[in-house]
Amino acid sequence: MADIAKAVGVSAMTVSRAFRGDEGVNPQTRARILAKAEELGYVFDATAASLRQNRSGFVAVTVPSINNANFAETVRQLSRGLSRNGLQILLANTEYDPEEEERLIGQLLRRKPEALVLTVGDYTRRTRQMLRATRIPVIEIWDLPAQPIRHVVGFSNTACIGRLVDHLVASGYRDIAFIGGESPRDPRGGQRRRGFVEAMRRHGLDDTRLVPAGTAPVGMAEGAQALGALLDSQPETRAVVCVSDLVAFGVISECQRRGIGIPGDLAVAGFGNYEIGRISVPRLTTIDVHAGSIGSKAADLIVALLRQDSDAAPARIEIQTDLIVRESSA
Amino acid sequence: MADIAKAVGVSAMTVSRAFRGDEGVNPQTRARILAKAEELGYVFDATAASLRQNRSGFVAVTVPSINNANFAETVRQLSRGLSRNGLQILLANTEYDPEEEERLIGQLLRRKPEALVLTVGDYTRRTRQMLRATRIPVIEIWDLPAQPIRHVVGFSNTACIGRLVDHLVASGYRDIAFIGGESPRDPRGGQRRRGFVEAMRRHGLDDTRLVPAGTAPVGMAEGAQALGALLDSQPETRAVVCVSDLVAFGVISECQRRGIGIPGDLAVAGFGNYEIGRISVPRLTTIDVHAGSIGSKAADLIVALLRQDSDAAPARIEIQTDLIVRESSA
DNA sequence: ATGAAAGCGCTAACAG
DNA sequence: CTGTTAGCGCTTTCAT
Numbered sequence: 001m002a003d004i005a006k007a008v009g010v011s012a013m014t015v016s017r018a019f020r021g022d023e024g025v026n027p028q029t030r031a032r033i034l035a036k037a038e039e040l041g042y043v044f045d046a047t048a049a050s051l052r053q054n055r056s057g058f059v060a061v062t063v064p065s066i067n068n069a070n071f072a073e074t075v076r077q078l079s080r081g082l083s084r085n086g087l088q089i090l091l092a093n094t095e096y097d098p099e100e101e102e103r104l105i106g107q108l109l110r111r112k113p114e115a116l117v118l119t120v121g122d123y124t125r126r127t128r129q130m131l132r133a134t135r136i137p138v139i140e141i142w143d144l145p146a147q148p149i150r151h152v153v154g155f156s157n158t159a160c161i162g163r164l165v166d167h168l169v170a171s172g173y174r175d176i177a178f179i180g181g182e183s184p185r186d187p188r189g190g191q192r193r194r195g196f197v198e199a200m201r202r203h204g205l206d207d208t209r210l211v212p213a214g215t216a217p218v219g220m221a222e223g224a225q226a227l228g229a230l231l232d233s234q235p236e237t238r239a240v241v242c243v244s245d246l247v248a249f250g251v252i253s254e255c256q257r258r259g260i261g262i263p264g265d266l267a268v269a270g271f272g273n274y275e276i277g278r279i280s281v282p283r284l285t286t287i288d289v290h291a292g293s294i295g296s297k298a299a300d301l302i303v304a305l306l307r308q309d310s311d312a313a314p315a316r317i318e319i320q321t322d323l324i325v326r327e328s329s330a
Numbered sequence: 331m332a333d334i335a336k337a338v339g340v341s342a343m344t345v346s347r348a349f350r351g352d353e354g355v356n357p358q359t360r361a362r363i364l365a366k367a368e369e370l371g372y373v374f375d376a377t378a379a380s381l382r383q384n385r386s387g388f389v390a391v392t393v394p395s396i397n398n399a400n401f402a403e404t405v406r407q408l409s410r411g412l413s414r415n416g417l418q419i420l421l422a423n424t425e426y427d428p429e430e431e432e433r434l435i436g437q438l439l440r441r442k443p444e445a446l447v448l449t450v451g452d453y454t455r456r457t458r459q460m461l462r463a464t465r466i467p468v469i470e471i472w473d474l475p476a477q478p479i480r481h482v483v484g485f486s487n488t489a490c491i492g493r494l495v496d497h498l499v500a501s502g503y504r505d506i507a508f509i510g511g512e513s514p515r516d517p518r519g520g521q522r523r524r525g526f527v528e529a530m531r532r533h534g535l536d537d538t539r540l541v542p543a544g545t546a547p548v549g550m551a552e553g554a555q556a557l558g559a560l561l562d563s564q565p566e567t568r569a570v571v572c573v574s575d576l577v578a579f580g581v582i583s584e585c586q587r588r589g590i591g592i593p594g595d596l597a598v599a600g601f602g603n604y605e606i607g608r609i610s611v612p613r614l615t616t617i618d619v620h621a622g623s624i625g626s627k628a629a630d631l632i633v634a635l636l637r638q639d640s641d642a643a644p645a646r647i648e649i650q651t652d653l654i655v656r657e658s659s660a
Numbered sequence: 661a662t663g664a665a666a667g668c669g670c671t672a673a674c675a676g
Numbered sequence: 677c678t679g680t681t682a683g684c685g686c687t688t689t690c691a692t
Contacts, residue, residue, distance in 0.1 A: 001685065001686070002685085010662075010663085011662065011663045011664080012663090012685090012686080012687095013662070013663060013664080013687080014661085014662060014663075016685095016686065016687060017661095017662085017687095020687090024661055024662085025661070025662085026661060026662090029661085029662090041463045043439050043440060043442075043464075044440045044685095044686090045381075045440065045442060045684090045685055045686070046440040046441050046442070046686095047377055047380045047381050047386060047441065047442055047684090047685080047686090048381050048668090048684070048685035048686040048687090049685080049686055049687075050377045050668095050686090051375075051377050051378050051381050051668050051669065051670085051684090051685080051686075051687095052667080052668050052685080052686050052687045052688080053668085053686085053687065053688090054668070056377060066396065066402045066405060066406060067399055067402040067403055067406060068402075069397055069399075072396045072397040072398075072402065073397055075396060076396060076397060076423060079423060088420075088437065088441075089421070090418075090420070091419070091421050093406060093409060107418065109373050110373060110374045110375065110376040111376050111377065111418075112373075112375060112376070112377055133371045134373075219605055220605050220606065220608075220609040221605070221608065221609060224609060246605075249606075249609065250609055253609050253610060253611050256611045257611060275549055275550050275551070275576075276550065276579075276606065278550075278551065279550040279551060279554060279579065279580055279583050280583060281583050281586045281587060331669065331670070332669085340678075340679085341678065341679050341680080342669090342670080342671095342679095343671075343678070343679060343680080344677085344678060344679075346669095346670065346671060347671095347677095347678085350671090354677055354678085355677070355678085356677060356678090359677085359678090374669095374670090375668090375669055375670070376670095377668090377669080377670090378668070378669035378670040378671090378684090379669080379670055379671075380670090380684095381668090381669080381670075381671095381684050381685070381686085382669080382670045382671045382672080382683080382684050383670085383671065383672085383684085384684070
């Protein structure tokens with residue numbers, strides 16, 4: 001910046017102002033500065049600006065897995081909403097591991113992010129401590145925890161599964177099983193499993209058909225395998241709710257291999273409204289959680305929180321979810 | 331840091347050394363410093379350290395879409411390899427848009443990353459200029475461009491499709507179509523389409539069965555739709571190669587809806603070895619590009635390049651790919 | 661519309 | 677093993 005100042009014959013301060021689009025700079029001077037910067041191959045140093053302004057322009061985000069279409073969509077929309085306001089995402093993958101999450105959050109905080117977005121999880125003691133100590137806004141997403149750290153943008157995983165069960169019961173199904181959600185590493189899966197148990201009890205039905213799907217992240221292969229386990233242990237089952245659409249698709253494909261008709265012999269429901277559920281044969285009944293909307297709402301919240309300097313009351317933004325009934329349970 | 335220094339009764343320099351695990355610090359002093367830091371809720375400021383050390387610890391990465399299991403896996407392994415060496419990823423999504431890519435790269439460079447990883451694309455003029463001007467290592471991934479910017483970690487999309495065509499021809503197929511790759515926004519898709527045309531010519535077969543799948547990113551829905559178009563225009567087709575497994579799955583599901591047997595009536599091949607191809611009925615013939623390995627190899631390269639201060643010769647690391655023959659073409 | 665001085669929080673370099 | 681000094685590249689503040 002000093003080089004440009006010297007070359008153009010102004011002070012560094014004027015160069016700085018020119019770069020930030022400050023009004024009070026002579027348009028001609030400004031043009032000469034930008035031209036010289038281009039000529040010299042100058043690249044603005046955001047690190048120095050951050051240090052001086054005490055504003056990093058970063059928002060730190062942790063997700064359990066980036067390799068998941070729904071989390072990816074949340075991050076995508078979050079990124080969109082933030083970039084419009086000059087904020088950039090600093091993304092970290094916890095791999096569904098609370099210890100790794102603790103390590104990553106520690107690293108992220110050193111970069112002085114202006115806000116921290118976390119996918120709800122079972123935090124370690126030290127993580128909780130860091131989250132309590134930090135003065136930046138903390139936003140938990142993808143669930144509605146009973147005791148949130150501070151702000152929340154999410155939906156009730158438990159209630160969503162309840163709606164699926166209600167739908168199946170209303171359609172006449174009684175012998176219903178649930179696949180997944182037993183992994184201690186996936187709290188959202190656990191909430192869904194709990195939602196299943198609660199809903200079945202509410203209807204006075206057998207709530208013990210719980211089939212494990214393995215350690216998170218669980219995918220299609222785990223679904224296919226779990227169907228085998230289900231048929232072995234509970235062959236009278238007539239409907240199955242899965243912890244995600246990916247698991248449900250595994251179930252569908254395994255049924256096709258075994259000649260089990262869906263929904264004739266077995267109704268299937270998933271969770272998350274992934275693309276596969278719209279294309280599979282049969283199409284999949286599921287819950288649309290509007291993953292993108294979680295991201296954009298969180299972005300809006302962050303922007304609003306950063307505008308006001310005073311601490312706002314904890315926000316609790318509930319995302320609307322939709323039951324989508326398709327051929328797999330109709 | 332000054333506060334801690336005062337509270338403990340040492341200089342800021344000693345605090346700094348204690349934090350970086352410098353050997354030459356009295357273990358007792360060190361312990362007292364860390365305890366006091368904990369007590370005061372001190373968080374190290376990586377921005378200030380970056381500015382002073384002229385090392386940001388960032389590696390900038392652009393991908394066309396984070397919402398793609400293969401790119402996500404590359405980023406995941408890249409992140410792993412880098413974090414072991416104290417480097418953090420600064421990720422940006424180009425959304426398959428060269429203009430957006432230009433904007434993002436400009437933003438990323440201001441953060442002074444120590445290296446830049448790009449998914450090969452058709453760069454804008456200004457992007458090329460920035461890439462030429464920067465002094466940090468630039469690594470292109472996911473293809474082997476004829477004229478790389480500098481370093482490359484990838485594979486030949488063209489050659490991979492050639493292997494698929496060879497396999498189909500060897501299996502007796504002659505009337506073969508290709509779905510996808512016409513989108514100007516997806517250079518890798520274009521390379522695959524070109525690979526198809528070249529391979530068909532090589533075999534002296536009709537190379538004009540090219541079905542568009544729409545603007546990138548193309549997914550399952552586009553595949554299902556393209557199958558309809560293919561049957562309308564080229565009903566004598568006996569095998570189809572798709573630009574990705576997702577498109578291929580769309581084809582498979584649409585065939586199932588229409589009662590078209592795979593591979594009896596139509597053989598299908600995909601690209602990328604996504605999870606779906608291992609679970610679908612029938613299982614999908616495809617090319618495994620080892621997406622994760624692209625990431626880990628790129629990480630290794632970056633670490634090696636940063637260790638040496640001198641400019642190394644451009645690296646060209648070719649990733650091994652595998653033809654996986656499954657039921658859809660057997 | 662522009663400039664001079666000071667300083668953000670850390671660490672390189674040197675000294676002891 | 678510890679301390680002092682200076683400065684990374686920018687921007688705040690105050691002055692003109």
